[in-house]
Amino acid sequence: MSSTAGKPITCKAAVAWEADKPVTLETIEVGTPRAGEVRVQVLYTGICHTDMYTLSGSDPEGAFPAVLGHEGAGVVESVGEGVEGVKEGDHVILLYTAECRQCKFCKSGKTNLCSAVRATQGKGVMPDGTKRFTCKGKELFHFMGTSTFSQYTVVSQYSLVSIDKKMPLDKACLLGCGVTTGFGAATITNKIEEGANVAVFGVGCVGLAVIDGAHHKKAGRIIAIDINESKEDWAKKFGATEFINPSKLPEGKSIVDHLVELTDGGLDYTFDCTGNVKVMRSALESCMKGWGTATVIGVAAAGQEISFRPFQVVTGRTLKGSAL
Incomplete structure (x- = not known):
């Protein structure tokens, strides 16, 4: 048994004291795991745009x-x-999309968006409604059921999965969100067919994972789209066949017009990995009428809405979303 088992642990953590302010490195106390809980020594963590989104104050659940x-x-x-x-x-690996395996969503076989876990996770507390972190006499909220910006964290037994010890943990941490989110959107949410034409808007970690998933499914054409041209090399390493910078298109020509012309009518699959609602609309309008599917992965700020012409979906295009 660990020498610290059954005792609170004092460690370092990056604490977000308030919205839109930098996190600070603090000494915190991490409580013992209660029934159905696990305490983990976090050795590696990634930084996702969703962390920045919540810190900015844009997240209604922040x-x-x-x-x-x-x-x-x-x-x-x-x-x-x-x-x-x-x-x-x-x-x-810590998992923010936990599954209780008992609610109607988990039992449906159609989704992993567990309603039971979300009931408390979205409020920043453990399943029993309490917290395990304290700092300077104050309790700290948990985040997405994982809180990996701490040397130690306490999570539900459903919020982690055991992996082979041969797997490097500095790589494994990325499977907790970015890689699986993008790869799964291409291979599970959509099941891209061999030879399909695909466009990916936004070439960050999630976008690269979508490209990798499309390449894995043997898509015929994989078009990476980003205004940052330094991402072109990475996109092509992951399987993109082309790279487009929308800001470099001829004056008056939109990315939608360019893609429709380039693909003789539109894409079979498009993916938004930006969180920009205008880009989401472009992803839909770039789809082939009759069967094209646009998938939204990027998280928009609270209160923002997607606007599009009903004719786009009446003529057979599909707009859907995908999480981890």
Whole structure:
């Protein structure tokens, strides 16, 4: 048994005290895991745009003060009563899209958007409604059920998965969100067919993962779109066949017009990985009439809405969304 099992742990964490202010490195206390909970030593974490989105104050579910972060990998330090599936010493990836396996959503076989987990996770607390972090006498909110910007965190037993110890944890942490979100959108949410024409708007981590997924499914044409030309090399390393910078198109020519012309009518699949509602509309309008599908992955700021002409969907285009 770990020497720290059953005791609070003092460690370092990046604490977000309030919205739109920089996080600060603090010494915090991490409580012991209760029934159905696991305490993890976080060894590596990624930084996702969603972390920045919440810190900016744009997230309606953002609660402060909090320990942010949701792309993490580490080692199980101790487990609470009744925990199944993981044990002390296991290498794990933390999962923000947890599944209770009992609610109607989990049992449907159609989605992983668990309603039971969201009931408390969206409020920044553990499943029993309490918190495990304290700093300077104040309780800190959890984030997305994971809070990976801390050397130690406590999560639900459903919010992590054991992995082979041979897998490098500095790579594994990215599977907690960015890689799986994009790759899954291309291979599971959409099941891209061999030879399909695909366009990906936004070439960050998620966009690269979409490109990788499309390449894995043997898409015929994979067009990466971004205003940052330094991303072209990365896009092509992951399988993009072409790269377009919309800001460099001839004056008066939109990215939609260019893509429709380039693909003789439009794309089979398009993906928005930007969170920009105008780009989401472009993704839909770039689709081939009759069967083209646009998938929204990027998270827009609270209150923003997508505007499009009904004719775009009446003529057979599909607009859908995808999370992890």
